[in-house]
Amino acid sequence: MNVPAAWYLVLAAVLFGIGAYGLLTRRSALIMFMCLELMLNAVNLTFVTFSRTLSDIGGQASVFFVMVVAAAEVTVGLGIVVAIFRRRSTTSVDELSEMKG
Amino acid sequence: MLALSYALPSIIVFVASAALILTGAVGVITLKNPVHAALSLIMTLFGVAVAFIAQQADFLAAVQIIVYAGAIVVLFLFVIMFLGVDRREGVEVQPLVGQKTLALFGVVVTISGVVFMMARSHWVTGIPSLSGSKLANGAHNVNQLGTSVFTTYLFAFEATAALLIIAVVGAVLLARRERSTGEAQ
Structure with a gap:
């Protein structure tokens, strides 16, 4: 018998927490994108676990779409990072404060 | 003897994937060099792929390797190389006072809340799909x-x-x- 779903769910929760902590504390835009990927992967793991538990393929189809959206998000996000770097020659999000009131 | 009520191979696979995932994730948020962080991200993605295979999501595991490790991380590395490795980010410097403490507090509260709810309620149980295609019947x-x-x-x-x-x-x-x-x- 396979290990219970709760093990994988707790693992995904911890992975999500690590990703969220990195997103809140790191200031390089590139590293923040990587932390975003960690969080998305945690959610994907949860989807697949529930898909197995409930014997429903819908969870895996959702993961498929999450992956597509993540790829699009990374493409546009890194395009923005490159555009910002060209103008400001930094990727630190603390430097981007023109809109501060 | 709780642990022995599950098949030993599945436990080993779980422990291996958990070790890969957690080591890689900690590496992503702690390593200073963005290239090393990207390589540790690959480790996490492989761990997630192992967890997918262990849960009958074979196609997604393949897509995980090809799309994430093969395309997205390469895109990250490409941008890092293109911009030059930015080593100036001081991980120690905190412009916002108490940022790390607050972030750690928020994350710990959220995660322990989720785990507590999972332990006390019966989230995990549910009605297996009747109309949708069954994963269990070996198709x-x-x-x-x-x-x-x-x-x-x-x-x-x-x-x-x-x-x-x-x-x-x-x-x-x-x-x-x-x-x-x-x-x-």
């Missing part, structure tokens, strides 16, 4: 996923195709170097 995973994506989720599939086109065009437009017509290049 091929790729067949089921393909049938599902091209019938039930056809509209979402078409929408993601449009999204990808828009994202590619947007990325090209963003990364394109502006050239004035006066420059002879």
